[in-house]
Structures are given as C-alpha cells and as structure tokens.
Amino acid sequence: MHAELASPALSPDLMPWLAGLAGLLIGVATLEGLAKTFIYKAAYDWRAYAASLADALLRRIADGLGLSLAVPVLAWVHAHRLWTIELAGPLAWGLLFIGQEFFYYGYHRAAHRVRWFWATHSVHHSPNELTLMAAVRLGWTGKLTGTALFFVPLVWLGFSPVAVLGVVAANLLYQFWLHAPWMPRLGPLEWVLNTPAHHRIHHASNPEYLDCNYGGVLIVFDRLFGTFTAERPDVRIKYGLTEPLHSYNPLRIGLHEWLRLGRDAWKAPGWAARARVLFGPPGG
Template sequence: MDLVPEALPWLLALAGLVLFCASLEGLLRSYVLQLPYDWRAFAASMADFAGRRLIDGLGLTLAAPLLNWAYVNRLQTLELAGPQAYLLLFIGQEFCYYGYHRAAHRVRWFWATHAVHHSSNELNLCAAVRLGWTGKLSGTAVFFAPLIWLGFAPMAVAAAVAANLLYQFWLHASWIPKLGPLEWVFNTPSHHRVHHGSNTEYLDANFGGVLIVFDRLFGSFVEERADIAIRYGLNPPLLSHNPVHIATHAWVALARDLWHAGSCWRAVKMLLGPPGGRPKP
C-alpha cells in the first residue's frame, strides 16, 4: 500500500486522459462530422464515473475476507522479477478476468452491476467508463483471489486488473475496423462490438479482456458479421439518463423478484441463476 501515494498522480493523469479522449470523440462526432451524439448519455456516464470513484473511496468490498484469507494462506511469495513472472501474472489475470466477465453475464448477482456497462444504447468511448457503482460492494474481486493465493502481491494483481480495464477503453471506439491477424489473439473493437450487441446472435459472447484466446478455447467466441447490424444496449433498452436509476435499476428488479420468490430455494436460484427470467418453483 506504500505505492498508492506515489501512483496516485499517474492514476489521476490516466483518468483525465480517458475522460479527455471520450469528450474529444463526442466533440468531433457532433461538430466536425455533424453526426448525432447523445450528450445526455455522455453526462450520465460521467456521473457514473464520479459516483464510482466516491464509493470506491470508502474502501468497502464484500470480497475483503476472502482476499485476506488468500493472502495469509498464500502458497508462496511470487516476486515480479523477470519477464516470466510478469507473463504468468498477465495470463493468470486474463484467465480470472474471463471467468469474472462470463459470470457477470450468467449470474444475476454480478449482472446487477455489470448491466450498467451495457445500458448505453450507443457504443463509444464514453460508454467505456460506465461501469456501475456496486462492483466492489458486490464482491467481484473474489475472482482474482486465486492469484493472491498463488503468491502474487495484492497490489500487483490490482495493477494487472487496472491495466486490463485501461486496455479495453479503446475497444469501445465503434469506428475502428477489423484489424486483420490481430483478431485471432487479441480482443479488438470488432470483437467488443459483438460483446455489446443485444441481438440474439451476439448475446453472451467475447468475454476476454486483452486476449480473445479463452473465448476461442471455451466456445464463447462470436465473429462480427457484416449482414447483422449490431443493436447496442440492454434488452429491453434502458432509456433513462438518470445516473442513480442506471446504477440501481437491475438491483431494484432483483430485489423485487426476491421479495416475490416464495421460498429460499427460489431466491438462491434467482441470485445465482442467469438474468432475464424467473426460475421455476
């Protein structure tokens, strides 16, 4: 944790750069290319970003007990000394991120937060910073506990995850075409357009962070097709620009369904089952 004060200026600079690029894209689209741009959605995404920073500043995370256990009972201490250690951390983080991201689409408890990221009805750089306020509160960090248990320092794991998310920022530029041979190994804007599609053909696909190889290995890869126009957003679409509603709408729906569950077993199935429908009794 001693590294946090030293890294803070760099983190703030990166956050500023991200917001600048998102704003610049909107300005170029609106005033140079004379194309429509949803500035109300832009404002909602900025409010989501600010709210997340405030809530994360509280330092609350449901995953804290498990992460602490993993660190205390780690198998060894893996120092980041040499390219092999960095490569192992990178591959391990990519695998854990794939597991988290797939669960975020298939487990309703985690989807309640992740739905915020998919709530924008346009795909642009601004949508990249719309991640929801409840990620840490819902315990999504548990997916990265194995890396700490194996021996990587918690701050190293956190930095790897942050780098992963930073890489994904440019993937939300919908105007970038396919990138040839890079499409086989890396997650690209084309692959991520598919991931944000609400079309039946594109649902629950392309969960990778930097790499797309785990999607290819585990059968969740879908290629972008020229004959299918991608429809972005949720299904049904969320039309609100209220940042509080955007951040909480999926949680409110989950709470309503839990209230009417009728039994503990049905409630558990709602929490751990996929979004989009109520389980049978």
C-alpha cells in the first residue's frame, strides 16, 4: 500500500465514513494478531503492531499540515488539460482504472529503483513479519517527494484530479488484504489479479525475490514488462529489508532511509555524484 499517493479533496461528509473504514481495517488487523496469539499459539510481534499504528498516526498528522509537491502541479495540469473526460459510463471508468493501474505500476517500480522515492517506501518494507497491520505502515514523508506526480498524464488527458486520486485510493484499499500471508492461492485469478501469493513475494528480501510484482489490483503489467516472479518451493521467504531494521521507534522507522540518503549525498564528490545518489537505485 502507498497511502501517500491518495490525497483527493474530500467532502466533510465523507470524513466519518473514512474514519470508520480506517477503524475497521485496524480492527481486522488486530483480530489477526489476537487469533495468531491466542488461538493458534504462534508468535506475533505486538511491538511491530504498535510501531505500525504509530506510523499511521504520524502520517495523519503530516497530512494535516497540507504540504504536498504534487497538488499544485495537478491543479495546474488540470487547468491546461487536453480534454474533459466525463465519467459517465463504464468505458470511461474502465479507461481510468487501466490508466491508473499502468501509472501505479510505474510509480511502484520507481519506488524500488529510485532512492528518492525508496526513502519513503522503504518504511512499508521495514516490518520483519508480514501481517495485515504491516499494510498500514506507509511512512509519512511521501507527499513531500511528489509521488502523486506519476498520475499527471491522466489529469492532462482530461480526468479530474479527484477522480484519479480516488481510483488510486480504491487501488490501495484493495491491497490491504494482500498482506495476509496465510491466504491460499486463488487458482486462475492469479494470472490477472495481484494476490496475497504474489504480494508476499514482493515483500521478501531474498535475493531471488527482490524488485518484482509491482502491480496494484492487477498483475498483468508485471507479466508484460518482465517483473513478475512466482514463489519458489525451494526458497523460504524472509521478510523485511535486505539490511533488517530492528527498531520499534516510529521516528527512526520513518527517517532511517532519509538519514542514510542525506549522509551519502553529503559525502558524494560533486553535484553529479549527489544526483546519482538521490535518483540512482538503492545500494547503487
């Protein structure tokens, strides 16, 4: 999930519903932890649960500040759009859905291959255990990095920013259940949809599984562009970052990669080298 992407202007009438939805998701994630602890007598990292909850609260505080690189650009592009596309039928909605899936794939791939975006997205991959609560650990610096700019082409073509970001938000909501590693495979649907089986591979830090399965609702763009990887029976999944983060401090979790990025940029010999640090691949 990448909630830093979804920031449409919301009616005050929607806020209680959204708060209720957030509470429902956290409640379901809590039930998963309780079931694992008391019914299945298995280990569950409740400190990681608390860290993810704290990260979500920090993100709400950051959102309240109203700081965003993308919002002014989206507004300007919308004012200079080529056409106005009314969402008056299934064809228009279908084009918007496929378009946002395509650009979401592009964003998500960049979030793993460009350090500027990885600095925020790494927070989502920092849990060393994949759980539903890990789905809400998204970092709180995303709006300052301009991640929503990946969807500018849809606004330029004529879709409204609110519609675009609303469909992206629905995409992200779909991804909540993908963080349940106990879900079984879904048969033929695995060819088209992003599923828990595909997404647990995306969260793996094994060398065999790095940088794959970037889709949101669909997995078809990974198959088209060669980034799809299936789970291998001979490779046991290891979750977390390639250099594991063992902190439960939400400030350290949210800023650890930014601090590393700033340190490496400071040490780089010259502006060209600094640009390569900022916009090159993690570990590159």
